[in-house]
Amino acid sequence: MYAVSVSLLTLHSITLTGVERIKLDVTNPADVAAAATSCADVTLLINNAGIARGSPFLAANSAEATRTGPMAFSANSSPRIRALSLAPDSLRYFPAVSCEVVVADIGAGSWPFPGRQFDAVVVTNYLWRPLMPTLLASLASGGVLIYETFSQGNEIVDKPSRSDLLLRPGELLALCRNLRVVAFEVGYQDAPARFVQQIAAVRETSSAVTLPRTTVTRA
16 A cells, blocks of 8 residues: 655655555646656555546546546556547547547447456546446456536536436435445536435445445535
């Protein structure tokens, strides 16, 4: 496990056994490249700081992507990343040398990763209900599902507004009923105005340690 911060004071306050402390300025490309090399065994990255852009993460321009940090880290780290989108432009920050980049319309065609499983499956701003069983089947034992997209209520503030593109109340919880839900959040968010559901869930192994579940509802 690694603890990463630009602040030496923050790092010195971490005393947990087995944690390697690394100083990193995510706006510095050399720092990012060095961290990606020294932390090459990372399979799950949790970022609890950064820049709130208020727009889709993959829609960032090059300057915003550099300032945001985690995208640059991901693109320079694990070669096992698979980036999938219908829009080629949204994939330009995932270089083919370190990522498997796939352009596909999975709503109209077939799943491009048949029979393959992953340590983490991340879905943002996308809903195609016939694909949901395939997404769950693609999650390896011990793997993490992170899913965020628009929910009912969004039709009063912005697009998408069609019911088939909006999650029903509790739909992500129902989807993950056979996983261990670590966190779930639903409600209104601003900048930009939108209604979303967000979930983080784990396919447990037989030796998994039970962690508390957190549910947050935004008014």
